[in-house]
Amino acid sequence: MGLLAVHFFPQGSRTNPKVLAPMTYRQGTAVLVPDSRNIVNKLWVKGEKAISELYTQNISVIGQAVQMDYSPRSPITVTIGGLVKTLGIQNITDPGTVDFLINANEKLLIPDLCTSGTGTISYKYEYPIRILLEEPISQGQHGIFEDSISVSTDDKDLALELGYKHLYKYSQPVVSGTIGPLEGQYRPGELIKVELPDLNVNQYLKIQEAAYISVPNEPVEINLTLDTPERDMSNILKDMAARLAKLEKTTYQDDDGPVEKYIAKEEIYNWSEVAGKTDPIQDASWLFWAEDVSESSHLLLLPSDALYPGATLYP
Numbered sequence: 459m460g461l462l463a464v465h466f467f468p469q470g471s472r473t474n475p476k477v478l479a480p481m482t483y484r485q486g487t488a489v490l491v492p493d494s495r496n497i498v499n500k501l502w503v504k505g506e507k508a509i510s511e512l513y514t515q516n517i518s519v520i521g522q523a524v525q526m527d528y529s530p531r532s533p534i535t536v537t538i539g540g541l542v543k544t545l546g547i548q549n550i551t552d553p554g555t556v557d558f559l560i561n562a563n564e565k566l567l568i569p570d571l572c573t574s575g576t577g578t579i580s581y582k583y584e585y586p587i588r589i590l591l592e593e594p595i596s597q598g599q600h601g602i603f604e605d606s607i608s609v610s611t612d613d614k615d616l617a618l619e620l621g622y623k624h625l626y627k628y629s630q631p632v633v634s635g636t637i638g639p640l641e642g643q644y645r646p647g648e649l650i651k652v653e654l655p656d657l658n659v660n661q662y663l664k665i666q667e668a669a670y671i672s673v674p675n676e677p678v679e680i681n682l683t684l685d686t687p688e689r690d691m692s693n694i695l696k697d698m699a700a701r702l703a704k705l706e707k708t709t710y711q712d713d714d715g716p717v718e719k720y721i722a723k724e725e726i727y728n729w730s731e732v733a734g735k736t737d738p739i740q741d742a743s744w745l746f747w748a749e750d751v752s753e754s755s756h757l758l759l760l761p762s763d764a765l766y767p768g769a770t771l772y773p
Contacts, residue, residue: 472645472647472648472649473648473649473650473651473662474642474644474645474648474649474650474665476639476642476644476650476651477650477651477652477653478637478639478650478651478652478653478654479653479654480654480655480656482639482640483637483638483639483640484638484639484640484679487636487637487638487681488635488636488637488638488654488657489635489636489637490633490634490635490636490637490652490654490657490659490663490684491633491634491635492631492632492633492658492659493631493632493633493634494600494631496628496632497596497600497603497628497629497630497631498603498604498605498624498625498628498629499592499593499596499597499600499602499603499625499629500590500591500592500593500597500602500603500604500605501590501591501592501604501605501606501607501621501624501625502588502589502590502591502604502605502606502607503587503588503589503590503591503606503607503609503617503618503620503621503624504586504587504588504606504607504608504609505586505587505588505589505608505609505610505611505612505613505614505617506586506587506610506611506612507584507585507586507587507612508584508585508586508587508612508613508614509531509582509583509584510528510582510583510584510585510716511582512533512580512581512582513527513528513580513581513582513583514578514579514580515527515578515579515580515581516576516577516578517536517567517576517577517578517579518575518576519538519569519572519573519574519575519576519577520573520574521569521573521574522569523561523566523567523568523569524566524567524568524569524579525565525566526565526566526567526579526581527565527583528565528581528583528584528585529562529563529565529583529584530560530562530565530579530581530582530583531562531581531582531583531584532581532582533580533581533582534560534579534580534581535579535580535581536557536558536567536577536578536579537577537578537579537580538557538572538575538576538577539575539576539577540577543556543557543558543572544556544557544558544571545557545558545559545560546558546559546560546570547559547560547561547562548560548561548566548568553570554570554571555570555571556570556571557569557570557571557572558570558572567579585716587609587611587612587614587617588716588717588718589614589617589618589621589717589718589719590717590718590719591618591621591622591625591719592719592721593625593629594721595629596629596630599630605628607620607621607624609621614718618718627686627687630686632685632686633652633659633661633663633684633685633686634684634685634686635683635684636681636682636683636684637652637681637682637684638679638680638681638682639680639682640680641680642680644665644668644680644682645665645668646665646666646667646668647664647665648664648665649662649663649664649665649687650662650663650664650665650682650684652684661686662687663684663685663686663687664684664685664686664687665682665683665684666683666684666685667682667683668680668681668682668683669681669682669683
């Protein structure tokens with residue numbers, strides 16, 4: 459009886475203990491090329507429509523309709539002379555029964571019973587998510603490269619993190635290629651540190667593919683395909699609120715609503731995780747697959763050539 463222990467890890471959460479440095483790979487196998495064609499360090503993130511925080515607008519009532527800055531959404535509160543006024547909906551609420559009527563489509567506050575005074579109107583409004591992310595280190599190194607992405611979410615914080623996911627990978631040249639380590643064990647999805655000064659590479663890369671070629675009486679040949687990693691969704695959602703609280707943020711308005719601008723310092727959106735491995739319950743009579751084995755052999759039982767056909771046996 460045998461038991462195969464299978465462990466699942468989040469993408470990007472496992473780091474290989476090896477460091478690929480000079481003298482750790484077969485000569486001539488390191489082909490790692492930085493690609494600068496897709497550098498982005500000023501990124502517009504465009505999402506779906508979201509609901510704003512409570513917005514307060516000063517108003518003066520002189521018997522005419524008051525123009526609101528935005529099309530209002532609940533809750534709506536009108537205060538005149540320190541008193542909260544009653545509200546209704548134009549063409550639905552009977553005239554003469556409330557202080558003001560609301561026409562949300564036309565962005566109008568229409569006086570009814572209350573025809574004069576000064577005060578405020580507070581409301582929320584719907585606006586398209588637009589976030590501007592800038593990476594100053596990359597801009598200083600390569601100049602300003604601007605781009606935009608669209609994300610399918612009405613959650614502003616998630617739109618921001620999806621923008622960071624894109625900026626994390628493309629604010630510096632994307633490094634990809636192959637290398638042949640002399641030894642070690644490697645698995646697709648792992649991150650591995652690459653320190654090759656001659657190739658101007660000093661960063662973590664993601665193992666996209668690990669190939670082992672075995673030839674009799676020869677050492678096993680290892681070939682890795684590497685690429686610049688990007689953050690996966692499990693890392694994006696982890697501790698989101700804590701990261702957002704550390705960002706340098708400014709907000710300004712334009713004709714379509716608020717624009718939030720963030721300075722994307724690298725130390726804020728880098729991540730580091732170590733996934734633990736849970737060992738299976740062990741029993742002396744079980745066979746285990748060990749992750750650190752270099753060789754394994756299994757007895758394969760085959761039927762003899764004379765087994766079929768037989769007087770009482772059928773295939």
